[in-house]
Every structure is written in C-alpha cells, then in structure tokens.
Amino acid sequence: MTAHNEVISAGTFEGRQELQSRSVLTAKEVLREVGAVLRLSEADAALLAEVETVASEDQTMIINMGPQHPSTHGVLRLMLELQGETVLRCKPIIGYLHTGMEKTGESLTFMQGGTNVTRMDYASPLNNELVFSMATEKLLGIDGDIPERAVWMRMLLSEMNRMSSHLLFMASNGMDIGAVSMMLYGWREREEVLRFFQKVTGLRMNHNFIRPGGVAADLPPGWRDDVMAILEMLTPRLAEYDILMSGQPIWRERLQGVGVITQQEAVALGATGPILRSTGVAWDLRRDMPYLHYEQLDFEVVVGSYGDAYDRYAIRLAEIRESMKIVRQILDRMPSGDYRIQNKKVTPPPRGRINESMEALIHHFKIFTEGFKVPEGEVYLAIESPRGEIGCYIASDGSATPYRMHVRAPSFVNIQTMPHMMRGGLVADAVAIISSVDPVLGEVDR
C-alpha cells in the first residue's frame, strides 16, 4: 500500500506537468515526447534521434505560449522548446477551465443534465445535448420511440449547429492567419444562424433544447422561411470565402504543408473529425455508424489527402456546404406530429393542463423536482460533432441522477495531435496549427 501511494504522489509535485528541460530527460523520454507515440520503424526512430541530438541545451529555449494568448482559443497553454524559430518539442498544458462538470453531472437529474453538458463544447451545444439525450433514452429503453418530427428536428438543429461551428472556425482561422476581414465575415454569418437558434430555443447558446424524450418545444411559425433565408444568404458568401481565401496565394502559402499529420498518427492518437478526415480516412459517424435518420440523407464525406492545415480548412468549408445540402433535404421531408415522446414518465404535462388538473400539476412538480428514474445499466453513445466523435458514457444505478456521466470530448483527444503537427515547424506556424485543430477549451477541460 505504501509503495503504491508513492507511485500516486510521485507525479504530483510542482512543475511535473510542464515540459521538462532536456538536461533532466533521458534520451528515451525525449524521443517519446517528440515522436511520442509514433510507432516508428527502428530506422525512422534512429533518424529522429539524430535530428534531436543536434540541439544541445544551450541552443534551445523553452517558452510558454498562453494560457493568455489571443490565438490559443481560450486558456490553452503550450510549452514550446525552440531552437531559433523552430519548434523542437511542444506540450499542451490544460486544466485552466476545469470546473468539474462530470462531478456536477452526478448531482443533476437526467432532466437537468442537458444544462450541464451543453456548456462543454460551447460552439456546438446542440450536439452535446443530443448525445446526452440519446444516451439517456437508450438507458430508458425509449430510443426507438422518439417521434419522427423530434428526430428530424434534432437533425436540423445538429446540422445548423455544424454550420455555425464551422463558420466560427472560418472566423477564428482567418483571424489567426491574419485575414481580419474573414473574422468579421465569419462572425457575421454565424450570428445569422444563432439568431435562428434564438428564435427556436430562446437562447443563442447553451440551449438545453434537445432533451431526453424529444425536444423542448415545436419549431416556431415561419421557421422554414428563416432557414431558407440563411441558406440563400450563405451560398454566395461561401463563394466569397473561396475568392477571399481558398485560391489566394498568401493563404495557401500560409497553410499548405503546415502541420502535417499522417494517417497512422491520427488513428493511433484517436483523432477524429476533420483532423482524421484531412489525412484521407473517410470516417464520419453520420455515414459509417448512422444515428437518427442520417442513413436516409444524401451527403458526401469530405476527405483531404495531405493532412495539413489547408486540408482541414478546406474540409470544414466543404462541410458547411454538405450541411446546407442536408438541411435542404430536411426542409423537404420534415414530418408533422409530436415533437416529444408521450410517455408520462419522461415528459411533463403540457402547460395548459396544469391550470385544469391537480394531478397534472403534481406530476409536473414531481418531474421537475425529483426527475425520472432511469433503469440500472451503462451505455456509451457517440455522434459526429463538428470537431469529431463526441461520446457520452452513462452508468446508472437506477436513481434519477446518473451514477457516472462521462463525456468523450473530441477536442480533448484531438489536442494530443498538436505536438506532432508542430515538430520541426516554425513558431509562426504554431498559431496556424492551433487554429486548424479548432479546439474548444470548454470541452477539453470540462
């Protein structure tokens, strides 16, 4: 027991998390940090070791980038070991935004859980709510009974959210690279989508709109016109982005060949979403492991071939177009009907009934104070968020609160690819690389 405690405390003294200086590391550790994980052949590893021994301690410098840095997208701290302007090693240090959301989730009922998870990936809140709701429904055994309209509404909101999230990426990527007008354009277009969310859910962000059993309310009158107006507005503006960035020589120079990651690295590191697809792996949960009714929709999975920052930019731009294509199909096929399951256990009675019926009032009160009990069991559900696979693991002990609620955050895993993308690149490219990974620190730290 004592020996074990030593192991536990060994890693926890001050400064241990940080990037260690070369003098205190063994060659093996340095190799692990640079190539960390690459399952290299022996020849490749030797080659790598040779490059690394070029730098001696007095030629290199370890600097902090962040946590307060405009291009780290929140409070991400990167420790970079530099030789001149070249990045030799990099270590992301996270936790600055940790608020114990998984612990909080254990004391919130399944009814309230949505308000918690929606704040994790604040750029795509509806996808967080969706995966949490789907996991809860699976445990309840009602995942097959969700009304058609609710399912199609969920897809509509999920795709609109993908568009707003990728538009935000366009803005922040532009800003990081120095295309300041792109920043304004991206925010402007995203705001149009958020305005639609506000009309539907009442809030621009952190909606808590998709709930176990369906969605919180029906679509408001005139929603179809609003969606059409957004699609109509976006089509020429995306073409404008192409003129402004895609074909522009400075933009290409700045991104092409920067932050390259190979297929093997991406798979080994568990990277998902545009990062994995930029390496040529055509993997999209919407197509490959369909949920909701994605198997009925026609869309392309966009892949890159170089695995560089430009591919990741181009994939996200193309994914906005694919999402628009999906939204058009949803507009044509949106069924009528109920927007939430009529299961008294999960669904509170409608507001109107409360004024008339004592039982409805009691029932409403009980559902909102005590929540509903969820059968014992454990489940993992994953969907494709704009950043990759977002998963929700819930273990229930049969009570009204999750016994354990864990969210597999795509950014948390994707951030591990940064050291590999940065190795041997320039400091100036580091900014482009952070941006192209598109991490949301809210879900990295949870």
Place this chain on the structure above:
Amino acid sequence: MSTPEVVAPAHATVHGAPLVDSLGQAVLFVAKNRYISVLKELSADGYEMCVDLTAVDYLTHPGRNLPDGIAAERFEIVVNLLSLRHHKRLRLRVQVAESDAAIDSAFDIYPGTDAMEREVFDMFGISFGGHPDLTRILMPEDWDGHPLRKDYSQGSIPVQFKGAAS
C-alpha cells in the same frame, strides 16, 4: 417501458474474456492481469482506435450486475475501442481493486490514451504502470485527493433552515 436486462449472461468469449450484451452494445469483461494482452489481440483483430478510456468508482453502488467469474471491485476502467475497418465498437470493463489501484498503461498499444489515462489518474487516483508522463492533467499539481471518487465531497455548503424542526 420495460426494464432492460442490464447485463445478459455471457454467451460467448473473446480472447478468453466473457462477452456480454449491454443494451445492444458489446461489452468485454477482462481480468486485470490479462488487460494488456487482450488489448494487443484486439488491436490485431482490427480495433485500431481507442476512442475513450475512463473509470467509474462503484463505492456506493457495489451490487451491479456482472457475469459469472468476475468479482466486483471498487473501481472499473472502461475502454471504448473502435474498428474503422469493420464499423464496430467494443467496450472493455476491467475491475480494479481499491487496495491495489493500479493497472498497466495501454500507451504502447494505443498512444492516444496518454491524456485519457492522465485524466483517470487525476480524477480517480488509479495509476497506470508504464505510462510515460503520469501527472495530473486537469487539477493543479499540488491538489489533494481525486475529485471523481465517490468519497470526495462536492464541498457544497448546506442550506440552513433556522427554527425548523429537523
């Protein structure tokens, strides 16, 4: 609403570990001493990605349903594997005793578990043998305790109702 059978009796084994069906999802119960060898075999079987690694502290809910031959321990490591080739998922559940809260690291097989194992170490105090950089990841380095353990208080201040009969 039917109460689904949480863990159906094991009807098959994969690499010697009982495979059960949990709400339509494949779950493999692996003994701690065989954890790494099973992972290696699964990795060779085509599960090329480890999407998630987390833990559960079953301190206050020990009586969960487990297949025969698996003794419930306080901690459970939950690993979600994904096969891109076969479009399949597989979940591993490994029992870890409180008295020996340590398990081998999967880093050499799935390097992506680096951050996830650090998170489990940070939040549950389970150490991973052979992990290259086992330090706290989310909490401050000098933090006491492991927040996601069930005996770790949430630190809330109780509301006082003055004059009420208790």
